[in-house]
Amino acid sequence: MRVVTTVNGTEQVADDVWPGESLLYLLRERLGLPGAKNACEQGECGSCTVHLDGEPVCACLVAAGQAIGRSVTTVEGLSGADGLHPVQQAFVEAGAVQCGFCTPGLVVMASDLLARVPRPTDPEIREALAGNLCRCTGYEKILDAVRLAASRQARP
Amino acid sequence: MTAVETDARATGRLGAGRVGEDAQRPDGTLKVTGEFAYASDLWHDDMVWGVTLRSPHPHARIRRIDVTEALTVPGVTAVLTADDVPGENAFGLEHADQPVLAADVVRYEGEPVALVAADHPETARRAAARIRVDYEVLPALTDPRRALDEDAPPVHPGGNLVRHLPLRRGEQGRTAPVVVSVDVEVGMQDQAFLGPESGLAVPAEDGGVDLFVATQWLHVDQRQICLALGMPPEKVRVTLAGVGGAFGGREDLSVHVHACLLALRTGRPVKMSYGREESFYGHVHRHPAWLSYEFGAEPDGTLVYARATVLLDGGAYASSTGAVVGNAGTLGLGPYRIPNVTVDAYGVFTNNPPCGAMRGFGCVQAAFAHEALMDSLADAVGVDRVEIRRRNGLREGDRNITGQVIDSAAPVAELLDRVAALPLPPPADTSDIRALPGAVGNTTHGEGVRRGIGYAVTYKNVGFSEGFDDYSTARVRLQVTGGEAVATVHTAAAEVGQGLVTVQQQIARTELGVQQVVVVPADTSVGSAGSTSASRQTYVTGGAVQAACAAVRTAVLQRAAVALDRPLTGLRLDGEEVVGPGGEVLTGLADVLGDDAVEETREYRHRPTHAVDPETGQGDAHVQFAFSAHRAVVDVDVELGLVKVVALDTAQDVGRAINPDAVVGQIHGGSAQGMGLALMEEVVVTDGHVRNPSFTDYLLPTILDMPPMQVEVLEYADPHAPYGVRGVGEPPTISSGPAVAAAVRDACGRPLRRVPIRPEHITGV
Numbered sequence: 017m018r019v020v021t022t023v024n025g026t027e028q029v030a031d032d033v034w035p036g037e038s039l040l041y042l043l044r045e046r047l048g049l050p051g052a053k054n055a056c057e058q059g060e061c062g063s064c065t066v067h068l069d070g071e072p073v074c075a076c077l078v079a080a081g082q083a084i085g086r087s088v089t090t091v092e093g094l095s096g097a098d099g100l101h102p103v104q105q106a107f108v109e110a111g112a113v114q115c116g117f118c119t120p121g122l123v124v125m126a127s128d129l130l131a132r133v134p135r136p137t138d139p140e141i142r143e144a145l146a147g148n149l150c151r152c153t154g155y156e157k158i159l160d161a162v163r164l165a166a167s168r169q170a171r172p
Numbered sequence: 173m174t175a176v177e178t179d180a181r182a183t184g185r186l187g188a189g190r191v192g193e194d195a196q197r198p199d200g201t202l203k204v205t206g207e208f209a210y211a212s213d214l215w216h217d218d219m220v221w222g223v224t225l226r227s228p229h230p231h232a233r234i235r236r237i238d239v240t241e242a243l244t245v246p247g248v249t250a251v252l253t254a255d256d257v258p259g260e261n262a263f264g265l266e267h268a269d270q271p272v273l274a275a276d277v278v279r280y281e282g283e284p285v286a287l288v289a290a291d292h293p294e295t296a297r298r299a300a301a302r303i304r305v306d307y308e309v310l311p312a313l314t315d316p317r318r319a320l321d322e323d324a325p326p327v328h329p330g331g332n333l334v335r336h337l338p339l340r341r342g343e344q345g346r347t348a349p350v351v352v353s354v355d356v357e358v359g360m361q362d363q364a365f366l367g368p369e370s371g372l373a374v375p376a377e378d379g380g381v382d383l384f385v386a387t388q389w390l391h392v393d394q395r396q397i398c399l400a401l402g403m404p405p406e407k408v409r410v411t412l413a414g415v416g417g418a419f420g421g422r423e424d425l426s427v428h429v430h431a432c433l434l435a436l437r438t439g440r441p442v443k444m445s446y447g448r449e450e451s452f453y454g455h456v457h458r459h460p461a462w463l464s465y466e467f468g469a470e471p472d473g474t475l476v477y478a479r480a481t482v483l484l485d486g487g488a489y490a491s492s493t494g495a496v497v498g499n500a501g502t503l504g505l506g507p508y509r510i511p512n513v514t515v516d517a518y519g520v521f522t523n524n525p526p527c528g529a530m531r532g533f534g535c536v537q538a539a540f541a542h543e544a545l546m547d548s549l550a551d552a553v554g555v556d557r558v559e560i561r562r563r564n565g566l567r568e569g570d571r572n573i574t575g576q577v578i579d580s581a582a583p584v585a586e587l588l589d590r591v592a593a594l595p596l597p598p599p600a601d602t603s604d605i606r607a608l609p610g611a612v613g614n615t616t617h618g619e620g621v622r623r624g625i626g627y628a629v630t631y632k633n634v635g636f637s638e639g640f641d642d643y644s645t646a647r648v649r650l651q652v653t654g655g656e657a658v659a660t661v662h663t664a665a666a667e668v669g670q671g672l673v674t675v676q677q678q679i680a681r682t683e684l685g686v687q688q689v690v691v692v693p694a695d696t697s698v699g700s701a702g703s704t705s706a707s708r709q710t711y712v713t714g715g716a717v718q719a720a721c722a723a724v725r726t727a728v729l730q731r732a733a734v735a736l737d738r739p740l741t742g743l744r745l746d747g748e749e750v751v752g753p754g755g756e757v758l759t760g761l762a763d764v765l766g767d768d769a770v771e772e773t774r775e776y777r778h779r780p781t782h783a784v785d786p787e788t789g790q791g792d793a794h795v796q797f798a799f800s801a802h803r804a805v806v807d808v809d810v811e812l813g814l815v816k817v818v819a820l821d822t823a824q825d826v827g828r829a830i831n832p833d834a835v836v837g838q839i840h841g842g843s844a845q846g847m848g849l850a851l852m853e854e855v856v857v858t859d860g861h862v863r864n865p866s867f868t869d870y871l872l873p874t875i876l877d878m879p880p881m882q883v884e885v886l887e888y889a890d891p892h893a894p895y896g897v898r899g900v901g902e903p904p905t906i907s908s909g910p911a912v913a914a915a916v917r918d919a920c921g922r923p924l925r926r927v928p929i930r931p932e933h934i935t936g937v
């Protein structure tokens with residue numbers, strides 16, 4: 017099957033896609049975008065989180081064919097020409113990255129939260145990131161990072 | 173959104189990135205943008221995918237393997253079995269007792285039997301399903317408590333004992349006025365690193381192979397791969413690919429030999445990457461344990477004797493079981509002064525999944541027993557639970573249970589005092605169900621909820637013990653390029669997320685005075701760094717980098733002394749300059765070096781350790797001890813058995829924090845893993861079968877499960893270690909779980925002798 021989809025603002029075409037392939041496989045193995053990670057491929061860890069038409073989804077649970085004609089934003093599309101996304105910058109500075117395998121999913125999810133809720137409370141941050149597993153950090157510095165990004169965003 | 177200011181030093185937290193300052197990871201930006209190349213991200217033109225066919229039986233004889241059908245699947249490029257292993261069909265960390273591919277017998281569910289390479293991973297999986305293996309199912313030994321019985325079926329020809337470590341100290345058969353005892357069972361924990369086992373093997377023109385793989389110890393991998401391939405080390409070059417966490421689970425081989433075999437057979441690059449289910453079968457786990465402990469004490473709680481038996485289920489192959497038994501024995505009574513000791517620690521073979529290294533390595537299991545018993549002792553003698561530990565806690569200069577003198581800080585009492593002095597959380601807010609056990613499950617609004625507090629303290633050996641020649645190698649080069657001095661650090665030490673790359677930069681900046689430090693990828697073209705385990709890399713590889721930098725510095729200053737025609741003494745490097753005794757600039761580094769590079773390679777060894785006496789377990793087994801204490805506060809719904817951890821606070825002595833921010837990060841993450849074992853994490857194995865090989869059924873702590881953590885970091889420098897460092901990574905995983913278990917006991921009033929604690933243990937139904 018042929019899949020035509022817009023990824024990070026650019027139209028992408030993939031041919032000979034097997035119908036059982038996930039959007040995650042399409043991105044990672046066919047489109048050269050391995051930023052979204054493959055930690056469970058079962059919707060449990062959030063490492064593969066991307067935006068599909070603006071909604072955060074687990075790319076491992078979306079069939080590649082479901083992305084036809086739609087718009088996908090991956091972690092590679094978060095930062096722009098003017099540098100890192102504020103959430104990415106905060107993750108680096110707050111020490112929220114150790115092995116970093118959870119990080120792409122978390123920064124996509126946290127950026128989604130801050131776009132919806134500019135000043136989230138701690139319970140709101142925890143709720144929003146509850147589907148993203150991290151095995152290294154115990155989440156403390158991930159909370160720090162989201163708080164830091166939120167406080168900078170709130171600055172006039 | 174617009175970018176924010178990127179100069180983190182504006183926040184005031186960061187210095188110049190030298191030793192002792194909070195420094196940012198050099199790979200941080202790559203990791204937040206998705207550009208960092210993990211092993212599972214690797215890609216090569218023309219590559220094919222390798223998959224593994226694994227045994228569905230815990231114990232079976234292989235009568236016949238028929239690969240004909242698999243070979244006919246379009247897209248398949250190779251199907252390999254044991255007959256295709258050119259070298260020795262054996263690997264293993266301590267004993268090469270594990271076949272690369274099972275030949276005649278499979279000894280655990282998930283043992284690799286055959287390999288397939290194909291142009292698409294799904295094609296390879298489907299072809300693997302068409303390999304016909306004719307098994308004769310054999311009875312499986314799955315209860316480790318039966319493994320040493322006379323009539324137990326031997327898992328290996330030499331019997332089922334991997335190691336028995338007896339410890340005998342002081343008077344045997346002592347009695348005491350107060351006696352307490354406990355039996356504890358600890359379930360099997362999984363490392364659950366998020367990055368799956370993955371690697372890319374590329375056949376080389378010289379007939380050898382280049383392997384890029386996520387691992388913990390490149391040179392021990394290389395040694396084992398060479399044995400299986402029948403190749404010399406110069407033909408098997410191993411490079412570290414990006415590692416998504418390790419925690420001990422990557423110390424043993426996974427895809428390594430398999431990917432190389434397929435690459436050499438097909439002549440094409442081969443990528444292998446496990447799915448999560450396969451990962452549960454593809455690496456060793458933390459040993460499940462059965463512990464029987466008895467403490468005798470004076471009426472004031474002073475310990476008189478300890479008797480303990482520890483049984484660890486090693487599963488089907490030895491892996492590092494011997495060393496885990498060593499720790500469970502020599503450190504298994506905790507950081508206490510006990511004059512009379514009788515301990516027997518056993519590791520046995522069964523047909524269960526192989527067990528080996530995981531963060532905390534033998535001390536984790538033992539801590540659940542000795543800490544439960546210290547609480548019982550406190551209650552029996554009517555002494556506060558913190559005070560009982562203070563009273564018996566090791567101090568510098570004391571001898572531990574193997575007779576070894578603790579020759580640097582042993583601040584057991586101080587750690588307990590510090591953690592006990594941290595503010596306690598406010599009472600449960602029953603108006604917000606998110607803060608209660610069961611949370612939005614809406615199971616309680618506070619009815620039946622009881623608060624509990626628990627303490628635990630531990631100590632752990634740092635570095636390899638019992639006489640192992642434990643060393644690391646570093647190569648450091650200094651040159652001036654584009655007018656700027658650049659130091660390049662090259663080691664084979666595996667960065668697995670802990671931040672060793674940052675530590676290497678900090679040391680080079682400190683020793684050489686340069687700002688630009690490049691840490692090049694770890695590979696086997698430089699000497700061994702030893703394993704990224706046992707909390708040892710900052711100590712041992714840190715020591716090697718320090719030594720290599722010192723050698724480079726001396727060489728540069730010697731050149732300067734000659735050029736300046738001055739004595740060497742008094743010269744030092746400062747930034748890009750060579751300065752004299754009064755700080756006066758004498759010459760620039762660029763003038764001294766010109767286009768030359770100065771490069772030095774050094775090995776660093778910590779002080780030797782010694783084998784323990786085989787009959788008494790006595791000896792100076794360890795080089796360094798690291799101490800930590802935890803206090804857990806929980807709210808427990810005692811009617812439903814649900815637990816909410818409200819606070820998990822800790823104090824730890826780290827000797828000297830090279831990167832304080834990263835030290836705290838290690839303590840957070842380690843604490844979370846200990847809490848996970850206490851409350852939720854267990855690989856459930858029945859009749860030799862893993863029942864929950866997925867993140868749906870193997871529960872990991874989420875951000876909703878983790879409480880805020882207060883961390884007190886003490887820095888009592890170890891005079892024997894580089895910069896005074898003390899290993900950091902493991903102690904938090906050891907003391908956090910028993911503190912949580914103690915807090916739950918405190919809340920519900922039940923003995924809770926098994927972890928992870930399940931709701932039915934709390935409710936008693």
Ligand code: FES
Pocket residue numbers: 053054055056057058059060061062063064065074075076077
């Ligand atoms: S990989 Fe998609 S949720 Fe885990």
Ligand code: FES
Pocket residue numbers: 112113114115116117118119149150151152153366416417669
């Ligand atoms: S940093 Fe390793 S999983 Fe989150």
